[in-house]
Amino acid sequence: MQLNNATIRIKNLRLRTYIGIKDDEIQNKQDVVINVKIEYDATRATDSDEMDDALNYKTITKRIIKLVEDNRFSLLEKLTSDILAIASEHSWVIYAEAEVDKPHALRFADSVSLCLSCNKDDNAL
Template structure:
């Protein structure tokens, strides 16, 4: 029987941080919008209804908030990579993806975003 894969989606997490390399970006916090998706086997949680058998999305989100709001980032790639590290750190995670949007980064665009993903290596 194939284990059941659960997908946790953290949608439109709106935070403020220092992001960028221009003087005004270094001196002023900017909005970022974070979306994350985490895949893990949830068969135990579905059958037990016990929090110890599930990934705690609240804990993951709190770690993301702490990272973003208390640090400075020059590159969107670095910020996105560090958020991806948080979403994929638990051993149960099979796949994770993160997209971070920087609204109004370009004059004629709604936002600029960076998308990164992680896939657990196959056991050999």
């Protein structure tokens, strides 16, 4: 049986960081909600049942947490791009997507979000 690529989804990772350009945003941490999607060929992992043959989503998540909590960002674009870089850096990753929500950023809206993705073709690997 030929399996499709595996999809790892990190859903609703709730963190706090400095994000924004207004004085109150620069001085006070705000909530962000992060969603990440990673696609990779998991054939080795499905055949072996060995951790070394799979992408470790716990390691990826810990790196994202460290990035978000230890830095300051003016723009959602930069934060999202940096998260996407972590999600897509492993050579097995075929496609990655990162979305960051900034709850209550706009009056009358639940949140504002920004989504970025990258698709690695065979030539880039």
